[in-house]
Every structure is written in structure tokens, then in C-alpha cells.
Amino acid sequence: MLIGTIAGIVAAAIVILIVLFKMCWRVAEPNEALIISGSKHRTEGLGEGLGFRIVTGRGTMVTPGIQTVRKLSLDLNEADLDVECVTSQGIPVQVKGVVIFKVGDDTISIANAARRFLDQQKFMGQRVHNVFAGHLRSIVGGLTVEEMIRDRERLTGETRAASGTEMEKLGLIIDSLQIQEILDPTGYIKNLAAPHAAAVQRDARIAAAEADRIATEAEQESFARKAEATRNSGIQQAGYQAEMDTAAARAQQAGPLALAASRQEVVVQETKVAELEAHRKEQQLQVDVRKPADAAAYETRTKAEAERDARISAAQAQAKETELRAGAEANRVKIAAQAEAEATKARGLAAAEATRATGQAEASAAEAKGLAAAEAARALGLAEAEAIKARAAALAENQEAVVAQQLAENWPEIVRAGADAFGNVEHMVLLNGADGMGEMFAKALTMGGTGLGLARQLLGSLNNGAQPGQEAAGDGTGATGAKADAPRPAGRHGATTQSIPVQSDRDS
Known part of the structure; x- marks a missing residue:
């Protein structure tokens, strides 16, 4: 009886212990995290004084009535994007997409998500939509419609990069972001496709x-x-x-x-x-x-x-x-005109300077020439005066010698002047042969002697103040006497002739 009672008590105690253990033991499922609050707990990586404990993938003891256990889902969540944007060209577009996200598996992400969404997990998709909508409008505003259509990866990457910091603060991570559709209420995209569609239709036809x-x-x-x-x-x-x-x-x-x-x-x-x-x-x-x-x-x-x-x-x-x-x-012509004007100005200055120097040199030269010409004229006048003085002295001392010297010096010209009378005769006929030729040369010599007599007569008249023809007896010859006393060549038969008959071929 006693043994049975003891056994019943032990069994009851075991049952109570099992029930109490089940009430205090909590196990976290693979897709959830247990958030245990009610006492201070040290959480690895978060320091002390967090105020709650995070348990994932294992079991833990919880004190009923003192600690509270709540669950935070780690499942995937989906948020649809339907955002109206305006491109850099001012064209309104409607971007549709989907964001697949979840709470991060690390302790920091779970703690951030627990603080923000523990009792509002159903509003998590709306919050994510608002975050992505703002960044998507900002990024689309810097792109053109063509860039959005041809490079959707760029739009997706920039949106993820811009939203990453805020999602990290919320304790969320992005598993996937897809831009599903870009709608154009103005028909801009359709018009872009029209030329290509026409080309394809043309090729098809x-x-x-x-x-x-x-x-x-x-x-x-x-x-x-x-x-x-x-x-x-x-x-x-x-x-x-x-x-x-x-x-x-x-x-x-x-x-x-x-x-x-x-x-x-x-x-x-x-x-x-x-x-x-x-x-x-x-x-x-x-x-x-x-x-x-x-x-x-x-x-x-x-x-x-x-x-x-x-x-x-x-x-x-x-x-x-x-x-x-x-x-x-035009620019080249303008620069060339400016250069030509500068060159012309420089040439004008140089020409003026050269003209001034040339004028000074010419004036100096003219002055020197005038001085030289005056000196030469003075020397020539002195020389001529000396010559005239010398000739006057000579005439005073010996007139005949001076006249004879002058006649001797000019005898060739005198004979040439006497021969000029025959210069226009082409042919000459001598009636008395060789005697006529001799008489002709005798006449020429007589003309020379007559000239000498005339010179003596003139000199005598100047010295004595007498008339021509009254010269001193010592001279013995006057102009007339010289002409009368001049030897007369004899003819062929001893006859004296006064002229030489000449017949020109022109007259004949």
C-alpha cells in the first residue's frame, strides 16, 4: 500500500515536471526567430542591455510569467511595385515590378527587424514599397525612356544600391528585384517602336x-x-x-x-x-x-x-x-590686314628716316661740290690770267716769234682749211698735166705764206699805230708785197699761169 502510494506520488511528480518542462521549453523553427523579453540578456555582437534575447534554430528555457516569447518570421515576403515616374525627358511612365525580401539571418538584422516589425509584420510589404518607390522615382528622373528600355539591369542595380542602406537599417535583405513592365500613357514607346516595326513589316513583305x-x-x-x-x-x-x-x-x-x-x-x-x-x-x-x-x-x-x-x-x-x-x-584675312598695317607703318617710318638721312647726305655732297667747283674756277681763272700775262710779255718782246709759233702749231689746220675747197670734187682734169698739179700745190703754199704776212702786218699796225701796208722796210714784205713777191711757178713752156683750169666730171 505504501509502495503504491509512493509510486503514485513519483509518477505525479514526473508528470508535473514534464508538464512544467513543456511549458518552459521553447523551440525555434528553421523559418522563425524567438524574441524572448522580460529580462536583460547579453546577445553576441550587440553588447549588454539589449532587453531581449534572440533564439534561432534551437530550443531554450523560458520562465512563464516572467519572460514573454514572440515569434518573428524569417520567410520570404513579396512587395509589388507600381510607381508613376517622370523621365529626364519629362515623359511620364509607370514602372511595375516586384521586390522579394526577408529578414536577415544575422543577429543584428533580426534585432533591427524585431524592433520595427515584431507586431506589424503584415505592414512590412507596404513599408518596403514606400522605400523602393521613392528611390525608383529619383533614379528614373535621371534616365531617358530609351535607357530604361535598353538597360533595365542598370535601373535594377541602381535601385537596389540606393535602397540597400535603408533596407539594412530595417533588418531586411533583398533577395530579388525585378522590373516587370514599363508603361507609357503618352505613346512614346510605341512611337519609338514604329520605325522598327515598319522596317520588320517591310522586310516581311x-x-x-x-x-x-x-x-x-x-x-x-x-x-x-x-x-x-x-x-x-x-x-x-x-x-x-x-x-x-x-x-x-x-x-x-x-x-x-x-x-x-x-x-x-x-x-x-x-x-x-x-x-x-x-x-x-x-x-x-x-x-x-x-x-x-x-x-x-x-x-x-x-x-x-x-x-x-x-x-x-x-x-x-x-x-x-x-x-x-x-x-x-575671315579671321585669317583680319589677322593678315592687321599685320600688313603694322608692316606699312614700320616701312613708312623707315622710309622717312632714310629720306631724312639721304637729304642730309645730298646737302653735304652739294656743299662739298660747290666748294670744289668754286676752288677749281678760281684756280682756272688764275691760270688763264697767268697765261694771258705770259702771252702779252712774249708779244711785247718778240711778236714774230710768237706769231710764227702759233702758225706752226696750227699749220695742219690751215692747210686742211685750204684743201676743203677740193673736198666736193670727185674728179679733176688737169689741162697742163704735171705742171698743173705743181701749180695747185704752189697755190696752197702761197696761201700759207700770205697768212703769215697778214699776221705780221696786223702785229705791226698794233705796235706802230700805222695803216696796214706801211710796214718797216726791214720787214720787206706786206700783205700786198707778199702777194706780189710770191714765187710764181713756171708753166711747162716757161709761161706763168695765174689759175689752174679744172673740169669736173659733173660739168662734163
């Missing part, structure tokens, strides 16, 4: 036309071969029939009737063949001419439009180049 052309060519070629086979078959059948008909005609009518029937059949078959050939040529014309002409016309229009755009671009570039070249030429 060209490809369809090319395929249709190839199919048509193959189909027409098949029809032509079929028609050719039909024609050959008809010709062979007509030939066989003509042979049969000819044989029958020959057998029945023999002669022109059979020939006429055969000819008629031949004409009929030739007509059918000609019709088939005309139809085939018509189909071939459609394939060879019309279809290529349509394709060539489309190609010509496309090339003409491209060439027109190229000419417009080239004209604009040429106009810009001409404008730049004109500006450069």
Missing part, C-alpha cells in the same frame, strides 16, 4: 513577295510542263488519228478527199497547239516581266528615298563646313 515569286515561277513552270506534255500527247494522238483517217480515206475514197480530211485535221491540231503556246507565253510573260518589274519598282523607290536622305545629310554637313571655313577665312 519583301520576303513574302520573294517567296510568292518563287512559288509562282515553280507553279508556272509546272503548268508549262503540263501543257507541253498535253501538247505532245495531243500531237501524237493527232498523228495517230491522221494516220488512221488517212488510211481510212485512202481505203474508202482514195484520193483528194482523204488528203483534204488529213489537211483539215492538221490545221485543227496546229490551231490548238498555237493556242496552248500563246497561253504558255502569256504565263511566262507574267513570271519574267511583271513580277520582276514590280520588285524592281519597289527597290527603286526604296533606294531613291535612301539617296534623298543621304543628300539632305550631305547638304547639311556641307553647309556647316562652308560656314566654318568662311569664319576661318
